Amino acid sequence: MFLQMTRSEEEMIKVTHFLNAFWSVCGRDMISAFDLSPFTVICDLGGGAGGLARECISLYPNSTVTIYDLPKVVQLAKEHFVTPEESRITFHGGDFFTDPIPEADLYIVARVLHDWADDKCLELLSKIHKVCKPGGGVLLVESLVDDDKTGPLDALLLSVIMLVQTEGKERTPSEFRKLLTAAGFREMQVKKTGKLYDVILGRK
Numbered sequence: 001m002f003l004q005m006t007r008s009e010e011e012m013i014k015v016t017h018f019l020n021a022f023w024s025v026c027g028r029d030m031i032s033a034f035d036l037s038p039f040t041v042i043c044d045l046g047g048g049a050g051g052l053a054r055e056c057i058s059l060y061p062n063s064t065v066t067i068y069d070l071p072k073v074v075q076l077a078k079e080h081f082v083t084p085e086e087s088r089i090t091f092h093g094g095d096f097f098t099d100p101i102p103e104a105d106l107y108i109v110a111r112v113l114h115d116w117a118d119d120k121c122l123e124l125l126s127k128i129h130k131v132c133k134p135g136g137g138v139l140l141v142e143s144l145v146d147d148d149k150t151g152p153l154d155a156l157l158l159s160v161i162m163l164v165q166t167e168g169k170e171r172t173p174s175e176f177r178k179l180l181t182a183a184g185f186r187e188m189q190v191k192k193t194g195k196l197y198d199v200i201l202g203r204k
């Protein structure tokens with residue numbers, strides 16, 4: 001959502017650098033929160049500049065990751081962020097609401113759902129569920145708010161930013177469970193990482 005607000009390519013590169021920098025600090029904590037080695041074909045929806053895709057191919061040597069994002073973001077990632085040596089990372093330009101999304105074992109959806117209202121989240125998760133291979137899953141990376149909504153402070157502050165800037169918010173594990181169940185996912189595991197972002201694995 002923030003990328004869509006940028007006014008020039010230069011500004012877009014700066015925002016993308018800022019977003020991606022988080023994953024050089026704590027991307028490994030996200031990708032190692034669960035054993036993702038059974039999932040070899042991975043699609044990072046709204047994958048941006050590929051910080052998590054990079055962590056994935058480095059931690060799981062049998063994995064390939066497709067970064068799916070809007071065409072102009074994919075172009076930017078190819079030109080400025082992902083090197084040709086990272087050949088297990090490929091790209092797919094499209095709009096995940098209106099265009100088809102590729103079949104995969106695992107979909108990473110990192111810092112995407114917090115941009116969107118519940119109905120759009122459900123639309124996207126249902127679409128993922130439909131194309132996800134049997135036994136596959138979805139890995140949500142978000143800043144989790146406690147179920148009683150009293151903390152943690154950093155998640156609440158992020159939620160205020162999302163409420164002001166986007167149509168979304170940070171959500172609680174119960175809110176994610178409701179969305180995942182409605183989309184058809186049968187099982188959900190939550191990992192609080194102790195970092196700014198946490199991880200939820202939903203299984204088909």
Ligand SMILES: C[S@@+](CC[C@H](N)C(=O)[O-])C[C@H]1O[C@@H](n2cnc3c(N)ncnc32)[C@H](O)[C@@H]1O
Nearest residue numbers: 001019046047048069070073094095096110111
């Ligand atoms: C907050 S960024 C997160 C990027 C990346 N997942 C990360 O954690 O660094 C949200 C991403 O979703 C992408 N996005 C937003 N709407 C989209 C759409 N309709 N189809 C595909 N990608 C979209 C944006 O371009 C952006 O890269």
